[in-house]
Amino acid sequence: MSGITAALAQTVNTPYTEPGAVFVSQAILLFGLLALAFVALHTKRSTLWWVGAVVHVGAGALLPYTANMAGFFVIWELVTVGAAIVLVCEPDADGLLRRYLPWQLLAAALLLSGFALQFAESGSIALPAAGVTAGRVLIGIAVAIKAALMPLHLWMVETYVRVRPGTAVILSAVATKIGVFGVYRLLPGSITLEILGGIIATVAVLYALRQNRLRPFLAFHIISQVGYMIAGVGSAAAVAQIAGLYHLGNPIAYKGLLFMVVALMVPMTGTSNIYSTRGMGRRSFVLTVAAIAGALSISGVPPFNGYISKSLLQSSLVSPVAVHLLTIAGIGTALSFTKFLWHGFLRPGPLPQAHDVQEGLIVKTGTRTITAVLSLLCLLMGLYPRSFFAELPVSTGITGQSFLSGLTWPIAGAALFFILYGPILRVLLVTLPGSNTVVSLLRSAGTRGLQLMQRQHSGDIRRYLGWAVGGTLLLWTWVVLAP
Amino acid sequence: MNGLFTELPVLLIVIPLAGVPVLYFTARRGLGTALPALAVILFVVILLSSGARDAMHTPVVTAAGGWQPDLGIGLQFDLLAVAAMLVTSLIVAQAILSHDETSGAQHFRTLLMLLYAGSNGLMLTQDLFNAYVFIEITSIASYALVAGKQDRGGFESAFKYVVMGSFAGLLVLWGIAGLYLTTGTLDIQSLASRFEAAPGAVASLSAAAVIAGLLIKLGQVPFHAWKADSLSGASYTVSALLSGVTTTAFFVLLLRVLSALPSLTVSLAPILTTIAGLSIITGHLMALRQPRYSRLLAYSSVAHVGYGLLAVSSGAVTAIAAGLFHILVHAIMKSGLFFLGRSFLHTGNRSDRLEAIVFPEQHRTLHVTLYVLLAMSMIGIPPVLGFTSKWYAVLETARAGYDTGAALIALGGAVALVYYLRVGLQLVHRGLPELSSPGPASKRLPVPIAGTALILLLAAFSDRLLGFCVLAVVQLMETV
Amino acid sequence: MSRISATLLVSGIIVFGVIVAYELTLMPRTADPLNHAPLTLRDTGAVNAVSAILFDYRALDTLGEATVILMTATVVAFLTPRAKASMLAVRLSSIVLYGVVILLPFITILGIAVMAHGHISPGGGFTGGVIVATSTVFYAVVYSVGGQQSYVIAPAANKLIENTAMTAFIGVGLLGLGLAGSFLANAQTGIPLGTPGELLSAGTIPVLNLISGVKVGVGLGIIVMSLFLE
CATH class of the missing domain: 1.20.5 (Single alpha-helices involved in coiled-coils or other helix-helix interfaces)
Structure with missing residues (x-):
């Protein structure tokens, strides 16, 4: 039978507690709570917004514990419902809902069809349906939409650009992670997924390089990081899966950090153009430290957390093609964030006209504390990875030798920015197709x-x-x- | 089982019929017609629920006039009838409450009683010709209700409805005559055993004609085109009745006919599922670009009945049960959306073009909440009943071997979101269009509160409700 | 619709007509309808098997059909706007006027007789009702002067009669339910069926015949009169 209330009761009574799932749940919960705290300190939101946000984060944290299709689907939809409630409270609610919901519902419909095919073959709604091949493609597309994988990423870029900054932090806490968890939970590991992840990581970085506005720039980097995660959790190798999961946990710290930095930067500098923001380094010490910590983490520079998962991925992936693709993506990420740091924080020159900015924001101790805590978290997750995720191999960690070798590619990327960025940008602008034409x-x-x-x-x-x-x-x- | 209960099915038809003179006499004495009409429904519901336990054990078969089927008319009071009639009673009650006390109220409620009697008869009868009589009663009542708006649009809609409805009636009558000619019986149960033995193709052709007639009534592709035109000319209350009550009744009758002719159902399965699939696609895609609220909902009905037909023609017991469940849930939520449309009129706006409709200022939050819940249910987003029924329909259809169909049902929700979102954003829009002046202030709460509350609450008992439907279908299969 | 598709449709219908006609010629006769007659006489005491079927075996159908007529009458009366009937303004010659005067009582009596003898001879409530309706329509056509309609029975009274007849029909049915435990039961209630062929025989059948005769007569009258009023 396809009973649904019984299945939901089962999810509550006997949750699925595989370590990887628990880690994902905790990651979502932790990041979600931090994001909520950040928003609470940052701005005032309506009650309805808070309801939506709590549903969104809560459902996201609950999802990994489900043991059957019914629970998975219902909670998956609840995540969307929560997000929809949040979006209703945004100033441009019409446009946002029109851009966000159809994609999410399409994902849900595909997921439902996939589940139906699996159910038809196995006769049971338990997850994972071992040995069942039916419906994999449909489920794959569904999780790809949720994870905002490359041609299916439009909803994310278009939504994250239009919402208020704090809301972007909340949304980014859950949606993509759930997609990645879907890959981990619903699809068997394969080389195809590794290579797919590698391609997405690379292509998304190329698109990110092209951006000159802060939020699309970050959104494309999220997609790129999701590519890393897919390559990991989609791999057949157990160690790669663990690395992928750890990489899913890492953005708790650095992605949130970067979003918060951007959220604070835009009102302070009065522009969202990367090339026009400047002088942040001289305005706020804490923000500068946070931005540097975030950039180093996402670029995989030791001893920050990004390094741990990225190096582990590189060493454990089965397909050499995927490994090379991830290397290219890594260089691109370093290049891109050097650009971000240089223009926004480090570049010398006259400060832009001080805007009538709500500069009060930055003075609030709360937001400053959270960015500081997250920066510290980036460092700690890099230094003591196994205290965060016990499943990581014992050898994981930073030694003197790995420290030096880990610096190679990021430094190469950073160097590229100062030498070759102009030509690269020009090539990218010409060659990459814009998304609007296809749509x-x-x-x-x-x-x-x-x-x-x-x-x-x-x-x-x-x-x-x-x-x-x-x-x-x-x-x-x-x-x-x-x- | 004895006494009143064996005769209970007849009473379920006769009480609403008796309601017609009762309403006439109470109106003559100036007592109003709303309360008597509601009393009729209450009476029917009490009878239904008191007989439900008996029906649970063995379906009550009554022979009207004491003549056993084949000579007389058999009525079957089973779980299928109980479930469907409870739903339609709810909708009829809402319709009575929704109609204002205007000059046409008595006329409207009289027709409503006839529609109620006819649809109850459709769901109970076991005799094909008796079914035809009730088809006529139901249809003529609906034609009159559609024309009741008494404007050009209403008459045009009613005319189209009459043309298509008469064609459907003709097909059904022709089919019944052919079946009687070849099998020598009108009783659906004896038909089941004699149909196989009937020589030649006439019996099958006749049965196919009956099915085609019912498909017209249900509005399935390519028999669907009248539906939007007819519903858009009617008032919202009437549209709610047509998409809630009559659709459910005809669906139940189709279920009875199909379950009596298993071999024909199997051989027709490919074409029936194709029809259902086309209905789902056409219904949702056409709804995307409809300029008017009622047309949009009408096309959505085409798609949703398609879900039910798909599940039913797949032939597996659980799938049929899921299809039945979805049709019943659809009746509640679709009629709820139509009833909600009455609130647009409180803004003083007579057009139902999408760019003109907007919720009134009174009870605005309540209206929006109701719309959101109903639309969520139509789309199939948890935690409302529409979701669970869609879930069962998708999974069970897939298990019965119709993968593409299951995927169509699932994807239908994504398309439905697009148009319900469009309407929803329009409805909550505060910048009123110029033409709508603030309408007469209405203290009245929106009608579909009860239905919506049911949709929310019952979701928690979905498994049990589906179990009920499975039981009903098993009963249907066994008795035939 | 384009000409081609219309042609296709028509030819399709013709092809199927031929198939069905051919199949029908192949079919064996399943039952001889005349075999029912002795059975109906025993069961219902009615000599006219058609009436026995209409008002006893399948009385529920008849209730439904009578309802259809009632409903149609209500609908037509409601939908047609009350206006002067130009059709009734025609002056008729004196031959017609006097002819109708002479004929009217006979027509009415014939109608009532057909209703009353429904169970023993061809005819019955529906047939008799139509005849009665004809007489009322005659009257209205002939004696409505200058577009001003004259009625045998006022429209309001028409409605009252209709609804009373409906109540009576259901009442007879409920009587059967109370006495014999099934709706519209006839012989089972213990009502004496009488000697077949006599006027007072066949239990409830003559009563139902009369009731439906009244319903049909009044209903058709309303329909026709309303259609004049255009």
Whole structure:
């Protein structure tokens, strides 16, 4: 039976407590709580917003504990419901909902179809359906949408750019992680997924390099990091999976950190253009430290946490192609964040006109404390990884030798920024296709199809009667011809 | 089982029929018609629930006039009828409450009683010709209700409805005649055993004609096109009745006919599932670009009945039960959305074009909440009943071997979101269009509160409700 | 609809017509309808098997059909706007006027007789009702002067009669339910069926015949009169 209330009761009574799932849940919960705390200190939000945010984060943290399809799907949808409530409270709610919800519902529909096929084959709604091959592609596309993997990332970029900064922090805490967890939980490990992850990590970095606005820039980097995670959790190798999971936990610290920094930067400098922000380094010491810590982490520089998962991934992936792709992505990330740090914080020159900024924001001790805590967390997760995730191999950690070798690629990337950034940017601008062309093509084709269909329903009763007669004749033909 | 209960099915039809003169006499004495009409429904519901336990053990079969089926008319009071009639009673009660006390109220409620009697008869009868009589009663009552708006649009809609409805009636009558000619019986149960033995293709052709007629009534592709035109000319209350009550009744009748003819159902399965699939696609895609609220909901009905038809024609017991469950849930939520449409009128706006409709200022939050819950249910987002019914429909259809169909049902939700979101954003929009002046202040609460509350609450008991439906379908299969 | 698709449809229908006609010629006769007659006489005491079927075996259907007529009458009366009937403004010749005067009582009596003898001879409530309706329509057509309609029975009274008849029909049914435990039961209630062929025989059948005759007569009258009022 496909019982649903029974299945939900089972999720509550006997949760699924595999260490990886528990780690993901804790990661989402921790990041979610920090993000909520940040927003609470940062700005005022309506009650409804808080309800939505709590549902979003709570459902996200609950998801890994589900042991069957019904629980997984319901909670997966609740995450969307929470996000929708949050978006309703945003200033541009119409546009946001139109951009966010259809994609999420499409993902849900695909997931449901995939589950249905699995259920049809195995006859049980328990997860994971071992040995069942049906429905994998559908589930794969569903989790790819949720994780905002590359051609299916539009919803994320378009949403995160339009919401208020604090909201972006909350949303980024859950959605993509759930997608990655979906890959881990629902799909068997394979080389294909490793390479796919590598490709996405690389391509997303290339797109990020092209950006000149802060939030799309960060959004593409999130996608790139998700590529790393997919390569890890989608791998058949156990160690790579663990590395992928740890990489899923890492952004708790650095991604949140970077989003918060950006959230505070925009009002302070009065612009969201990377090239125009400057002088942050001279304005706020704490923010500068936080930005540097975040950038170093995401670039995988030891002794920060990004290094641990990235190096472990590089050493444990099965496919050499994926390893090389991740290396390229790593260089690109370093290059990109050097640009960010240079223009925003370090570049000398006259300060831009002081805006009437709510500079009061930064003075608040609360927000400053949270950024400081997160920076510290980045460092600690790098220095003592096994206290955070006990499943990591014993050898994980930073030694003198690994410290030096870990510096190679990030430094190379940073160096590229000062030498070759201009030409690289020019090439990227020309070669990468913009997303809008594809979307508008699809949209016009769809519209034309719908118009055609609509024109057939002309309201002429003779035509409708003709259809009915034709349908009856069809039924009769079938009856006569069928055995 | 004896005494009143063996005769209970007849009473379920006769009480609403008796409601017609009762309403007439109470109106003559100036007592109003709302309370008597509600009393009729209450009476029916009490009878239903008191008979439900008997029906649970063995379906009560009554022979009207004491003549056993084949000679007389058999009525079958089983779980299927109980479940469906409880739902339709709820909708009829809401319709009575939704109609204002205007000059047409008595006329409206009289027709409502006839519609109620007819649909109850459709769901109970075991006799094909008797079914035809009730089809006519239900249909004529609906034509009259659609025309009841008494404007150009209402008459045009009613005209189209009459043309298609008459064609459907013709097909059904022709089919019944053919079946009687070839099998010598009108009783659905004896038909089951004699249908196989009937020589030649006439029996199958006749049965196919009956099915085609019912598909027209249900509005499935390619028989669907009248639906939006008819519903858009009717008032919201009438649309709620048509998409809630009559659709449910015809679906139950289709279920009875199909379950009596298992071999024909198997051979028709490919084409029935194709029809259902096309209905799902057409319904959702057409709804995307409809300019008017009622047309949009009508096309969505095409798709949702398609879910039910798909599940039913797949042939597995659990799938049929899931399809039945979805149809019942759909009746509640779709009629709820139509009833909600009555609130637009309180803004003083008579058009139901999407860019013109907006919720009134009174009880605004309540309206929005109701709309969101109902729309969530239509789309199939947890934690409402529409989600669980969709879940069962998808999974059980897939298990019965119709993967594509299951995927269509699942994807339908994603498309539905797009149009319900569009409407929802329009409805909550505070910048009113110029043409709508603040309408007459209404103290009245929006009608579908009860239905919506049910949708929310019952979601917690979904498994048990599905179990009930499974029991009903098993009973249906066994008795035939 | 384009010409091609129309042609296709029509040819499809013709093809199926031929198939069905061919199949029908192949079919064996399943039952001889005349075999029912002795059975109905025993069960219901009605000589007219058709009436026995209509008002006893399948009385529920008849209740439904009578309801359809009632409903149609209500709907037509409600939907047609009250206006002067131009059709009734025609002056008729004196031959017609006097002819109708002479004929009217006979027509009415014929209608009532057909209703009353429904169980022993061809005819019955529906047939008799139509005849009665004809007489009322005749009257209205002939004696409505200058578009001002004259009625045998006022519209309000029409409605009262209709609803009373419906109540009576259901009442007879409920009587059967109370006495014999099944709705619209006839012989089972213990009502004497009488001698077949006599006017007072066949239990409730003549009563139901009369009731439905009244319903049909009044209902058709309303429908036709309302359609004049256009």
